[in-house]
Amino acid sequence: MQDRDAAERLQQMILPHLDAAYNLARYLAGNEADAQDIVQEACLRATKFADTSRGENPRGWLLTIVRRTCYTWLETHRADSGTLSLDELEDAIPVAHDSLPDAIFIRNVNRETLRAAIDALPLPFREVIILRELENLSYTQIAQVAGISLGTVMSRLARARTKLKEWLVQHIGQENLDDLR
Amino acid sequence: MTCDEINQQIDAYIDHELDAAHALDIERHIEHCAACGQLYQSHLQLHNLLVQSQLYETAPETLRQKLIQQTLSTSLAKRDQPAQSQPATHTLWRRYTGIAAAIMLAAGLGWQASEWFHRPPSTNTLADAAIAAHVRSMMPGHLTDVASTDQHTVKPWFGGKLDFSPPVTDPATSGFPLVGGRLDFLDGHPVAALVYQRRKHVINLFVWPTEDQREQDLVTTSSRGFNVLIWAQQGWHYQAVSDVNDAELRAFAALIMQ
Numbered sequence: 001m002q003d004r005d006a007a008e009r010l011q012q013m014i015l016p017h018l019d020a021a022y023n024l025a026r027y028l029a030g031n032e033a034d035a036q037d038i039v040q041e042a043c044l045r046a047t048k049f050a051d052t053s054r055g056e057n058p059r060g061w062l063l064t065i066v067r068r069t070c071y072t073w074l075e076t077h078r079a080d081s082g083t084l085s086l087d088e089l090e091d092a093i094p095v096a097h098d099s100l101p102d103a104i105f106i107r108n109v110n111r112e113t114l115r116a117a118i119d120a121l122p123l124p125f126r127e128v129i130i131l132r133e134l135e136n137l138s139y140t141q142i143a144q145v146a147g148i149s150l151g152t153v154m155s156r157l158a159r160a161r162t163k164l165k166e167w168l169v170q171h172i173g174q175e176n177l178d179d180l181r
Numbered sequence: 182m183t184c185d186e187i188n189q190q191i192d193a194y195i196d197h198e199l200d201a202a203h204a205l206d207i208e209r210h211i212e213h214c215a216a217c218g219q220l221y222q223s224h225l226q227l228h229n230l231l232v233q234s235q236l237y238e239t240a241p242e243t244l245r246q247k248l249i250q251q252t253l254s255t256s257l258a259k260r261d262q263p264a265q266s267q268p269a270t271h272t273l274w275r276r277y278t279g280i281a282a283a284i285m286l287a288a289g290l291g292w293q294a295s296e297w298f299h300r301p302p303s304t305n306t307l308a309d310a311a312i313a314a315h316v317r318s319m320m321p322g323h324l325t326d327v328a329s330t331d332q333h334t335v336k337p338w339f340g341g342k343l344d345f346s347p348p349v350t351d352p353a354t355s356g357f358p359l360v361g362g363r364l365d366f367l368d369g370h371p372v373a374a375l376v377y378q379r380r381k382h383v384i385n386l387f388v389w390p391t392e393d394q395r396e397q398d399l400v401t402t403s404s405r406g407f408n409v410l411i412w413a414q415q416g417w418h419y420q421a422v423s424d425v426n427d428a429e430l431r432a433f434a435a436l437i438m439q
Contacts (some may be wrong), residue, residue, distance in 0.1 A: 040248065
């Protein structure tokens with residue numbers, strides 16, 4: 001009976017959301033091989049502990065497990081897991097908004113450059129960008145997956161977009177930018 | 182609203198996370214405030230770029246197969262096996278990793294593997310049968326009997342093996358390239374299986390002739406993570422099975438129906 005359950009869980013709750021799981025792991029881990037290992041391990045846990053889903057959104061449930069597995073895996077396998085100090089993360093002091101990057105618009109940018117920009121983001125910013133822009137989760141869903149408050153989602157996403165813009169403006173050739181100042 | 186408040190909420194506005202009243206306040210502000218209007222346009226452009234640039238990484242097919250094999254092996258290791266053979270299976274699994282193990286297990290399990298994903302149907306529906314056939318075809322080496330992206334190779338291949346020649350189209354330019362063909366059985370009779378690809382997903386299109394010349398409308402079923410579309414047209418019965426989402430499978434069916 002238990003064997004059939006694992007296979008059923010895989011088929012019903014995991015395989016339909018495998019792309020979402022892999023996409024998140026791919027961007028958090030930074031490469032295909034590690035992402036596959038992470039997803040495999042996450043799915044192993046998910047098939048064993050599917051009772052924790054309690055009928056909630058299966059994609060969100062799986063992403064929560066994948067995310068946690070990513071961070072555990074990174075801690076084990078990598079010295080610098082891209083975590084930030086509390087000061088860098090928290091918005092206790094509002095970032096003085098630098099309008100410089102916002103006055104510059106991107107005329108032309110390729111996929112690889114965008115990917116590099118995302119990869120340059122520290123993990124807490126990277127994951128909210130992935131979950132919002134690629135996975136199309138709502139702020140509430142992002143809060144659930146990442147285990148943070150709604151307010152933190154908002155502020156982190158805002159800063160993530162600002163950071164991305166800053167990186168792009170620095171790394172894209174002038175000919176691909178429109179400076180509106 | 183102050184510009185500081187706009188700074189904090191402009192992204193939520195872009196993501197449609199604000200209630201109508203708040204959204205209206207923001208709209209009014211950015212209409213008259215150049216700096217905040219620029220901030221809005223800047224973040225909006227970035228958002229659109231990210232959404233439209235095909236940055237999504239879909240899971241490789243090998244990963245899907247690995248997971249299936251992984252589930253099977255951990256399940257089987259738990260089954261009542263004599264104590265002597267269980268360590269052997271375990272050691273074998275650990276020694277060969279990755280695809281090698283998957284192939285070995287698949288070869289050893291063969292039909293047995295498909296049983297795990299084919300619950301004995303209480304009602305022998307066409308959809309269940311198609312899904313079972315689809316899953317069987319996902320076992321390594323079972324996908325195509327003729328592997329060719331050329332419809333002019335695949336179509337005649339069926340001649341002499343089936344007593345009909347199925348219509349074969351190749352909507353590759355729309356993102357559903359033909360991968361090949363295969364003989365299969367559904368409901369006890371031989372059918373043509375046309376294999377297509379959508380990114381990293383496989384679509385099996387089962388085709389066989391029907392004497393009923395009426396058009397049969399698209400019927401859609403979803404079971405165990407697979408979507409199945411069934412229809413009939415111009416004397417042919419079609420069933421499309423895949424784990425791509427319903428919208429994409431419908432798009433595929435629309436292309437085939439042309």
